Amino acid sequence: MNLVELKGVGRRYDMGDVAVHALKDVNLVIERGESVAIMGPSGSGKSTLLGILGCLDPPTTGIYRLAGEDTGGKRPAQLADLRCRRIGFVFQSFNLLVRLTAVENVELPLAYAGMAPSERRKQALSVLGLVGLADRVSHFPNQLSGGQQQRVAIARSLVNNPDMLLADEPTGALDTATGREILAMLNAVNKRGTAVVVVTHDPTVAANMRRTIALADGVIRSDRPNLPPAPSGAVAGTIGP
Numbered sequence: 001m002n003l004v005e006l007k008g009v010g011r012r013y014d015m016g017d018v019a020v021h022a023l024k025d026v027n028l029v030i031e032r033g034e035s036v037a038i039m040g041p042s043g044s045g046k047s048t049l050l051g052i053l054g055c056l057d058p059p060t061t062g063i064y065r066l067a068g069e070d071t072g073g074k075r076p077a078q079l080a081d082l083r084c085r086r087i088g089f090v091f092q093s094f095n096l097l098v099r100l101t102a103v104e105n106v107e108l109p110l111a112y113a114g115m116a117p118s119e120r121r122k123q124a125l126s127v128l129g130l131v132g133l134a135d136r137v138s139h140f141p142n143q144l145s146g147g148q149q150q151r152v153a154i155a156r157s158l159v160n161n162p163d164m165l166l167a168d169e170p171t172g173a174l175d176t177a178t179g180r181e182i183l184a185m186l187n188a189v190n191k192r193g194t195a196v197v198v199v200t201h202d203p204t205v206a207a208n209m210r211r212t213i214a215l216a217d218g219v220i221r222s223d224r225p226n227l228p229p230a231p232s233g234a235v236a237g238t239i240g241p
Contacts, residue, residue: 002065003163003195004030004053009062011048011218022048024218026062032163035187035196037206037226040215046199047168049215053197054087054166055079067163084113088157088194092169094149096141096156103128103137106156113160127155131185147178154185164195171205183208 006028013020023045030036040046051057052064055071064071067086096105103124110120128137131151141149157165171179190196198209206212207226214222
């Protein structure tokens with residue numbers, strides 16, 4: 001079943017008298033439970049596409065449907081509600097709030113959703129256990145390693161049980177070994193049924209997804225499955241089947 005449908009999607013930015021076409025006539029389908037890498041050089045439109053998929057940046061032309069909902073014409077509050085229900089985000093820079101503990105950072109999406117404090121604490125603790133941080137829930141970001149901070153970010157992205165996780169260079173700030181752990185965790189998240197879309201410059205990261213989309217000059221140049229299939233096993237002590 002299709003989770004994401006883009007039909008004729010374009011995005012234009014007006015820079016004074018100059019119109020910059022960041023995306024041009026993009027047609028894309030992502031099914032529920034897929035894992036997809038988006039690659040391309042700087043300026044190819046990767047970040048713009050991710051912003052549209054995340055309902056952060058509306059397309060100038062075309063149609064974007066997420067889980068059957070047409071995002072066109074929705075007000076900002078409606079888009080925020082759609083993001084809260086359907087999408088989790090993971091970034092290269094982690095984007096944790098430094099004055100909040102790990103569990104408080106993970107609770108944030110649930111607070112925005114209006115969940116009662118006791119219930120959101122219970123749910124946040126549960127998902128931190130799934131990413132192997134049950135013993136770090138009261139630590140602040142500056143008391144955690146880069147890999148641990150990214151695990152907190154992944155836990156925060158999953159706490160609302162989204163249909164899709166969008167990851168922007170999720171291993172870019174990590175050493176090679178820690179990056180492998182994060183990739184294994186993303187594959188485990190995907191194995192549990194969440195669609196995973198990763199923007200990356202790294203072919204190794206892309207190879208861990210089931211499918212790779214290559215962008216150039218705002219246009220999809222190729223869309224191909226990765227063979228053999230990427231491994232999907234979880235790191236010990238993290239998310240399991």
